[in-house]
Amino acid sequence: xxxxxxxxxxxxxxxxxxxxxxxxxxxxxxxxxxxxxxxxxxxxxxxxxxxxxxxxxxxxxxxxxxxxxxxxxxxxxxxxxxxxxxxxxxxxxxxxxxxxxxxxxxxxxxxxxxxxxxxxxxxxxxxxxxxxxxxxxxxxxxxxxxxxxxxxxxxxxxxxxxxxxxxxxxxxxxxxxxxxxxxxxxxxxxxxxxxxxxxxxxxxxxxxxxxxxxxxxxxxxxxxxxxxxxxxxxxxxxxxxx
Numbered sequence: 001x002x003x004x005x006x007x008x009x010x011x012x013x014x015x016x017x018x019x020x021x022x023x024x025x026x027x028x029x030x031x032x033x034x035x036x037x038x039x040x041x042x043x044x045x046x047x048x049x050x051x052x053x054x055x056x057x058x059x060x061x062x063x064x065x066x067x068x069x070x071x072x073x074x075x076x077x078x079x080x081x082x083x084x085x086x087x088x089x090x091x092x093x094x095x096x097x098x099x100x101x102x103x104x105x106x107x108x109x110x111x112x113x114x115x116x117x118x119x120x121x122x123x124x125x126x127x128x129x130x131x132x133x134x135x136x137x138x139x140x141x142x143x144x145x146x147x148x149x150x151x152x153x154x155x156x157x158x159x160x161x162x163x164x165x166x167x168x169x170x171x172x173x174x175x176x177x178x179x180x181x182x183x184x185x186x187x188x189x190x191x192x193x194x195x196x197x198x199x200x201x202x203x204x205x206x207x208x209x210x211x212x213x214x215x216x217x218x219x220x221x222x223x224x225x226x227x228x229x230x231x232x233x234x235x236x237x238x239x240x241x242x
Contacts, residue, residue, distance in 0.1 A: 002047060002068045010072040010084060016134045018089060023087045025136035026072075029079040035146025041085045047072065048081035074138040080184060093154050094125040095165065097187055098238055103203050104131040104194040105227060111135065112143020113228040114192070119147035121235040126151055127189070129158040129203075162206040165189060169208045171199050172234060174224065176210030179234065184241040192231050198224075 010026060012018035019025050024044055027033055028064060030052070037043060037056070046053055046061045049069055053061060069078045100123050105111050111133050118126055135153050162169055168188040191207065193199035199207070213225065213233050225233075 002062060002064050004070065006045075007068075007071050010082070013084070014074060014138060016137070019087065019134070019136050019190070024084055025087055025141065026074075026076055026082055026084045026138065026139050028073060028082045028143070030081060032142065032144075032146050033081055033083040033219050035149050036083060036085055039149035041088060041149060044084040044086055046081065046083045048173045048179040050080050053081070058139050075142075090154050091152050093156075093161075094152055095167070097125070098123055098235075099121045099125045099127060099167070099189045100231070100235070100242075101127040101129075101158060101162070101189050101191045102132045103129050103191055103199050104197075105192070106121075106131075106133055107195055108139035109143050109228075110195065110226070110228045111137075112140045112145075114231050115140075115144045115151055115153070117228070117235055118151045119144075122237050123235065124152055126153045127158065127161060128153060128155045130155055147192050159202050159206065162189065162191075162213050163204065169206055171204060171207035171210050172197065172230060173212055176212035178214050180214070182209075182211060184238045186242045188238075190234060190238065192227055192234070195227050 009022065013022065013024055013026055015164065027036055033046070043060055046056050047064050047068055047069065048061065049064060051063065069082065072082055100118055104112065105114070115126065132155070135148060141148060168185060169191065170188055171191045171194065191199055191203060213230060
């Protein structure tokens, strides 16, 4: 049975302020929770409607019913379980290889998909601007499907970080060098910009190479690509050329 205080705490974790005040976040679904359990993330408590997760010690596992799960779930159709985990300290930035930098990504689904792409393409380091949506937002956690456990993610003053790096800085724009015809290095920072406004003017100033994904449609009236879709193409080309 889940107590009123537990319901209150978990409900509060929908808010970024409360996640960081409590240093906790939650994940839902068997697969996602298993990914966290098999990683370095520390479980605070697990709530499940099934008699599963036998590897979790009984003091950290509570059997609940579906009605109780609905009270704590962030999903319209709740899964069978919800796990509360501790937010770990940020790891040191890996300033080598290919790094993805996110300039003010606001949509949780986009961020979650981008982190899955990084996991898929072997991008070990993601740098987020302070304005980028929180990776522990429940929608982000859900969208990553566990990839968040395998990618090093840091929130920084992006302009300052880019100003001091010795790596080449690639920016994605509507006008730039055709990515399919460009020589792409194995080391560098790739910047993806905000969904509506692209890369900000202050970040644009530190870009050393402007890249674009050309449009092949006959009318060429599509204004832009979804940022997660664009990230998939960009990462694929960098890895294909490595």
